[in-house]
Amino acid sequence: MARDHGFHPVRITRIIDETPDTRTFTLDAPFPYRAGQFLTVKACGTLRSYSMSSSPDTDGELSVTVKRVPGGLVSGWMHERLKTGDTLEATRPSGSFCLREDTAGRPLVAFAGGSGITPVFSLTKSALATTARPVRLLTAHQNARSAIFREALDALAARHPGRLRVHHHLDDRDGLVTEDEIRALANGDAELADFYLCGPEPFMTLVEGTLTAGGATAKRIFVERFAPAAPEPVPVPAPTGPTGPTGPTAGSVTVDLRGDRRTVPQRPGETLLQSARRAGFTPPFSCESGDCATCMGRLAHGEAKMRVNNALDPDEVADGYVLTCQAEPTTSDVTVVYED
Incomplete structure (x- = not known):
């Protein structure tokens, strides 16, 4: 079940x-x-x-x-x-932006922009309570009034001297976050630390690029991204005739949402969620990163491969369920059903 x-x-x-x-x-x-x-x-x-x-x-x-x-x-x-x-x-809670098991005392280095501090604050408290790992944290906010959890983090650092170091960056005082600040927090631990990133996309792109250039590997960089809500799709009538990318043999995607069934031609690299939107539906979704299962659907016909799956159990996958935000068709015709 x-x-x-x-x-x-x-x-x-x-x-x-x-x-x-x-x-x-x-x-x-x-x-x-x-x-x-x-x-x-x-x-x-x-x-x-x-x-x-x-x-x-x-x-x-x-x-x-x-x-x-x-x-x-x-x-x-x-x-x-x-x-x-x-x-x-x-x-119920879900997501994979969690602490990795560590037996070597790897430093935990986190970069949080704006409300991205929310999961990082949770991670910081757990790391200090359940491990002996040193924690270093950079928070970036527009100004002091917008700095979420600033006092709580300072109090936490006072309770854990030598283990928690917090650098509060304020744009109105310091300008935008720089590569030098990122490298200073990494402190030469690019090959040793676990890095956690959450915040606006330009902020995370800068941090991830700087860490990678400094020698951090992808398996040590953990990023939490939440896609903005998609605009309401414009209904697209189902095409007739050979209008797909390679004519009538291109394959099709049929979407069933609450009994309304529509079919569109397959497009290379397009997920089932994107196909559903192109069909004029407003299907359920949330994170669009394969973590929450809000977009899950059941394959009634055909097959699809998920790029990422951090939400479905093996039994669910075996029963034909997929994360439509991550699933690309691997057969010429696919039918996905969104179940209540």
Whole structure:
């Protein structure tokens, strides 16, 4: 039987203002989880994933921290409408941005931009509580008012002198983060440390490129990326005749969403989720990185190969389930069904 990827009611027990545009929501949610994971919230007719800022090793309650995005549908609703005692619909936690097993005392070096500090804060607390690893952390924010968890991190560093070093970068004071700052935090440990990155894409691109140039290998760099919500697709009528990339033999993708079935020609390198959008559907999705299973569907015909799978169990894969954001067709005709 497939694992529970459904939505469950969770009650808000506390709301904490972290910064003028960031709030922590503490939830009565008895879900087991690992530091660095996230859960997916269903609200306003759409889905959003939010990382836990709590640690299962140091905190008695599960908490997510949400930064209000200008024009953000769900983050705006959560900030404006939710109050203590209200209920959210959320999945069980998932995600692979977690601490790797370490027996050699490898340094943990983390780079967090903006709200990217949320899972990194969780990882930092767990690493300090459950290992002897030294931790070095760079946080980057626009200014002091927007610096999420600044006081909490300083207090944590005071409790762990010699083990936790935190560098607070403020754009209005320091300019943009530089390669020199990144190299200084890496401190010559490119081949030894585990590096964790979370933040805006330009920030992560700079950090990852600098670390790689300094000798860090891909297996030691862990990146958390959450794709922005896709725009509403423009319905595309199903083509007739040989309009595919190689004519009528190019193959097809048939998508069944809540009983509505549409077929489009296959396109090389296109995932089943992308094909569903091209067919005019608005299919479920969240992280688009193969971590959350929000987009999972069942192959009713044909085969597909997933680029990444950090969410489905082997039994689920054997039963024909795929992460549609990661699955590319490997047969000429594929049918995927999104099940409730």
